[in-house]
Amino acid sequence: MAISNIRYGEGVTKEIGMDLQNLGARRVCLMTDKNLSQLPPVTAVLNSLAKYGINFQMYDNVRVEPTDQSFLDAIKFAKKGEFDAYVAVGGGSVIDTCKAANLYASGPMSDFLDYVNAPIGKGKPVSVPLKPLIAVPTTAGTGSETTGVAIFDFKELKVKTGIASRAIKPTLGIIDPLHTLSMPERIVANSGFDVLCHALESYTALPYNMRSPCPSNPINRPAYQGSNPISDVWALHALRIVAKYLKRAIRNPEDREARAKMHLASAFAGIGFGNAGVHLCHGMSYPISGLVKIYKPKDYNVDHSLVPHGLSVVLTSPAVFAFTAQMHPERHLEAAEILGADIRTARIKDAGFILADTLRKFLFDLNVDDGLAAIGYSKADIPALVKGTLPQERVTKLSPRPQTEEDLSALFEASMKLY
Amino acid sequence: MAISNIRYGEGVTKEIGMDLQNLGARRVCLMTDKNLSQLPPVTAVLNSLAKYGINFQMYDNVRVEPTDQSFLDAIKFAKKGEFDAYVAVGGGSVIDTCKAANLYASGPMSDFLDYVNAPIGKGKPVSVPLKPLIAVPTTAGTGSETTGVAIFDFKELKVKTGIASRAIKPTLGIIDPLHTLSMPERIVANSGFDVLCHALESYTALPYNMRSPCPSNPINRPAYQGSNPISDVWALHALRIVAKYLKRAIRNPEDREARAKMHLASAFAGIGFGNAGVHLCHGMSYPISGLVKIYKPKDYNVDHSLVPHGLSVVLTSPAVFAFTAQMHPERHLEAAEILGADIRTARIKDAGFILADTLRKFLFDLNVDDGLAAIGYSKADIPALVKGTLPQERVTKLSPRPQTEEDLSALFEASMKLY
Incomplete structure (x- = not known):
């Protein structure tokens, strides 16, 4: 289990110029x-770069819910x-996007599919050394600052x-946590x-000692190892924070305590899932986002349809946990x-049933769209x-419980309407 | 906050030969x-080194509770x-000892005092690159496999x-956790x-945002940063495991579950204190160990007097937490x-008072010596x-509460007898 370095505190962004100096960064x-x-958040970074005389170029063309093409654009810049x-x-x-740019710019001879997860890409292990990357998260969600994962929408497929x-x-x-004060309500929610x-x-993923295949050489083991006694600590801790602070963070942008707690919970959960992995909500969310038709969420200032990642994940959660509960x-x-x-x-x-019901109440209280139907899907899309x-x-x-195509179909159907 | 890589599981030691191969190790x-x-535990490692054809030399001359001289012997070998x-x-x-050997062999021009903590040594930052070190803990205590700390007894002082x-x-x-099955009862306890x-x-250390001095450049911040929301997670989780499993682990060497839980708790607490730091129990433990007269603990097969580290730490704990409680x-x-x-x-x-009393009961139940007097100290030694x-x-x-020499004196005096 590997865990990133993180630094936490109001205003710590102003140190980033010093960090880059310490790293000897010149470009x-x-x-x-x-x-x-x-x-x-960007202003705070720019001020620090200026203060410490860091030479930089800015790329502000990242796409919200990135695609293969938007990754390639960023890679080209890098x-x-x-x-x-x-x-x-x-x-x-x-x-x-920045992880992908760093990766492909560090090994410029790689084909884009080389590192993309199999079976879509080749899933090759990374052997080139990468440049340092400092992540400054401005949402309280992905935990991407702590994980070795970069997700994109493969448009062709x-x-x-x-x-x-x-x-x-x-x-x-x-x-x-100062950065989370810039977040609109639906972005906090999603x-x-x-x-x-x-x-x-x-927390409910297949336990690490039941996963297969289990490569005998540690170097070949996947980043997602299954639930384990260490990831459990992070998962439960993050869940307790979500239970206590998410509603407050959504409802009151001035609730600094709640927003700060959620910002940390995002990193905690990231460390947990970055080692244990996720399962069906995430697996099913990718086509929910990828096949989006005309849904345009409130508070997202973008010119294309999109289902925000967190929404695409949570809409199936009552059905998923009702399905997986029999295993643990x-x-x-x-x-x-x-x-x-x-x-x-x-x-x-x-x-x-109890967890599904609890989740439905939780989502209803937070004004979440009423299932996949409310974001534009029908039975015909299943x-x-x-x-x-x-x-x-x-x-x-x-997933702790193996699933057939029929099971997946039933899970999508059960997620069409939540309340 | 930086956290080491750890791998957990019964029998995972057998993979160490592969890890060394993956690292390209030749000597x-x-x-x-x-x-x-x-x-x-050593047999398991030797078998794996043999299986993967790893060329090695063994140094089995490490001293239990090491000294400057025993560090220097190991450094010379390295x-x-x-x-x-x-x-x-x-x-x-x-x-x-292995950390010290790796450090000084990697920078052979360093004087021994260069890296020793100030004010005893010069406390210089380490700028030489070290070799990889794989730690296989066989006790459930120090958490040294997760920390950047190496402690020794400076004989002269x-x-x-x-x-x-x-x-x-x-x-x-x-x-x-298989390795913990080799541990005698008092070693499990201490x-x-x-x-x-x-x-x-x-968990009770000075909070990270109240520590001073607070170097403005992150690179100059100490390893021990004060209690913080991340170290708190580890500290509390480790404490819950100690509360639930330590007695079982001590009393029954066959209780694999309890010994395995304590083995993990040791690493968890290590990640916590390795970032937050420790305070008075540890600070006061060093002279308690260093000034040992004739105490020879049960179950330690050594030819010199010693106060096991865990014992030297815990004997002052009721007094220390009675003293610090007013701050948090x-x-x-x-x-x-x-x-x-x-x-x-x-x-x-x-x-x-309540925490001190709870600790006294906990220690009494576990047959801990009745205070500093029972291990050979008297008022004259204070x-x-x-x-x-x-x-x-x-x-x-x-320490969350600053302390004068008089305070320290009173804490040692209050620790002479516990029950």
Whole structure:
């Protein structure tokens, strides 16, 4: 289990120029997106770069919910710039794009598919040395600052996939809760749902000693190792924070305590799932995002349709945990209790129902769209959604309960309407 | 906050030959002590080295509770061997000695005092690159496999001190609970007390944002940063395991579950205190160990007097937490509750008394010697014990409550007899 360096505190972003000086960086690539480039988190970084005389170029063309093409654009910029360090300021989209840019610019002879997860890409291990990457998360969701994962939408296949390697994990994550004060309400909600699912999925993932294949050489073991006694600590801790602070963080942008707690919970859950992995909510979310039709979420200032990642993940969560509970019912019950259920008289065999019900209440209270139907899907789309889930075996095989195509179909159907 | 890589599981030691192959190691230094060299943990490592054809030299001359001289002996061996990787199999003494050997063999021009903590040594930052070090802990106590600290007894000054730098943190910790089955009863107890104090001290240490001086450049910040929201997670989790499993692990060598849980708790607490730091129990323990007269503990097969580290730490714990509680009473009360106290009707101002009382009961149940008097100290020794504590400011200044010489004197006096 490997864990990134993180630094936490209000205002710590102002030290980033010193960090880059300490790294001996002479040509820095600063990545962000168009919205953020006008907002305080980027300003704080720019001020620090100026103060310490750091030479940099800014790339603010990152796409929210990136695609293979938007990754390639960023990679092209990175190759041309011959940078010796990277700084990513943003949510998961920015940090993931920056990881990919660093990776392919560090090994310029690689074909794009070389490192993309099998079976879509070749899933080759990374052997080139990468440049240092400092991640400054501005949402409280992906935990991307702590993981070796970069997710994108493969347009041609209409499916999300990614790159997963410990080698692309950021050198340092700067967790400055001041940045979360810039987040609009739905971004807090959707990124918080991602934290919720990271915690729930990694806590209920197939245990590390039941995973197969189990490569005998440690170097060949995947980043996602199954639930284990260490990731469990992070997952439960993150879940407790979500239970206590997510609603407050969503409802009141001035609630600094709640927003700061969620910012840390995002990193905690990231460390947990970055080692244990996620399973069905994430596996099924990729086609939900990839096949988006016309849904345009509130508070996202973008010119294309998109289903925010956290929303695409959480909409199936009641159905998923009702399905998986029979394998580890006591863990599902424990999660339900943390999320507020009274389990004193609960029967263990009802664990899945209880957790699903608790999640539905939680989502209803937070004004979440009423299921996949509310974001534009109908029964007719289920075969395509199932087809888009099948290649996600990197995560779906970490489900504690194996699933057939019929099971997936039933899970999507059960997620059409939640309330 | 930086955290080492750890690998956990029964039997994972057998993979160490492969790890060394993956590291490209051609000349490995295997460090252990004379007792362990005949025991299953070393056998497991030797079998793996043989299976993967790893060329190595064994150094089994590590001293339990090492001294400057025993460090220097190991360093001499390491310099001569020109090794490209290190494996340490043992408790904190072995792992700490191996860290020092790796450090000074990697920078052979350094003077021994260069890296020793100020004010005893010069406390220089480490700038030489070290070789990979794989630590295989065989006790459940120091958590040395996760920290950048190496402690030794400076004979000339009759005081324990150490080297503290992230640079000496092991590359990988292999946590194989099978090894704990070789531990005699008192070694389980004493190393468990070290875990207990790591957890309690790091949870009650001065908060990270109240520490001073606070170097403006992150590179100059000490390894021990004060309690923080991340180290808190580890400290509390370790404390809960200690509360639940330490007695079982001590009383029944066949209780694999309890011994495995304590083995992990040791690493968890190590990650916590390795970032937050420890304070008075540890600061005062160094002269308690360093000034030992004729105490020879049960179950330690050594030819010199010694106070085992965990014992030297825990004997002052009731007095220390009674003293510090006024600064963070709610944390002290929470710790008491985790250790079994009923705090439903407790008054916050009694937090120190309650935690001290809970600790005394805990130690009494585990047949711990009745205070400093029982291990050979009397009131007449207090001035020397205080004098030996004063240079430990690296840790004592992390106490949430500042302390005068008179305070230290009173703490030693209150620790002469516990029950």
